[in-house]
Amino acid sequence: RILKTSHLAMEAAVRREAEVPAALVEELSQWRREVCSSCGASAMFYCPYCCLPVGVPAGVTVPRARLPFARCDIIFDDAPKKATSIHAKVLAPEQVRLIDLFTAEGNSNRTLSRRGAASKAETDKDASTGDSLDLSVLREIPEYDPHITLVLFPDDSSATFEEVASQNGFGPPECITLVVIDSPWKRAQVLRKHPRLANLQSIRLGHPPSSRFWRYHSEGTGCVSTVEALAALAKEVRPSQGDANESKECEGDTPGLDLLMDDPFLFFFVRQFAYISERCLSGAERPMDATAKQRRMEQVRQKDRSKRPKLRPYGPEAA
16 A cells, blocks of 8 residues: 555656756746835735735746736625736726625725725726726726626526627627626626626636636536636637637647647646645655545535434334
8 A cells, every 4th residue: 555655646646747948947046035115014926915926936937828808897895815816906997896795894905995986007098988987996896787788607507708708689798797706606697697697697617727726615516716717708808819728628628738838827826736746755745636625625625414313203203
C-alpha cells in the first residue's frame, strides 16, 4: 500500500509540473504580498476590497479586459477574498459594477462599499445612449429594464445567448446589461427570485468549460466559478478565430494553463491556481483535484446526515 501511495504521489507531481508552465512558475516567484496603498490591507495579486492590482512584478502587465456587453453588474454576496468576481472588477473596471450585499455597515474600512463615489476610472459611456455609466459600488439591487438586461444563471428557463438574441428581439450585445450573481449556490437561488430580478431573462453557457476552481461546492460536476463563466460567455458571444482553447473544450479535454493564460479575464485566476498548486507539498493532493473535491463532498454529506434528528416510533414501542 505504501508503494502504491508513493506511485500515485509521483504521478500527481509529474502531472502538476506538466500542468503549470515553467514561465508561469518563474513569474510567480517574483510576485510579493504587499500592503494596499489605498486601504492598508495585505494582499497578493490584487486588493479584494479596493479592486486594484497589488505587488505586480516589473515586466508584468495586468491586462485590461473587455466584455462584449455594455455593462456587467455583479450581485455580490460572498467573502471578497474568496470570490472570483473580484477579478472581473479589477480587470474590467470600466464595465463591471458590484452590488455589495455581503459587507456589514460597520466594516467602514475593508468593505467593497468603502469607495462609494465613482472615480474617473469607474465612469464609462453607455453604448446605446452615450450617457455616463456610474460604476461605483451599490448596496442594493437596482431596477433593470427587462428589454436590455440578461441574467447569467442556469435555471430551468434559461437559454443560450445565441438562442435569446435570435428569438427575443434583444439588441446587439453592446446595448445589453449582463447581471451575474456571485454567492453560494443556495443563496444565489434565493437572490434570483428577488423582485427586481425575477422578471429578467436567464441565459446559460452553451459549452461550459471544465472548471479548475479550487473552492469546494456540493453541486457536483459541471459548475464553474464566476470569472470562468464570464470568460466562457465572452468567447461564445464574440468567438475568436482559430481559438485553440475553444477547440480543446469542444473535444472534451481540459485546456492547459498555457492556453488559459491568453485570456485576459483569467489573468488572476491562472496565477492563483498555479500559486496554490506550487504551495502544495510535492505529490500532495490539491484542493482543485477531483478526488479532493469528491472526498470533501462525502465528508460534508456524512456530517449533514449526523445532524438529522432521529425519528422516534409511535404507538406502543414509543412507551
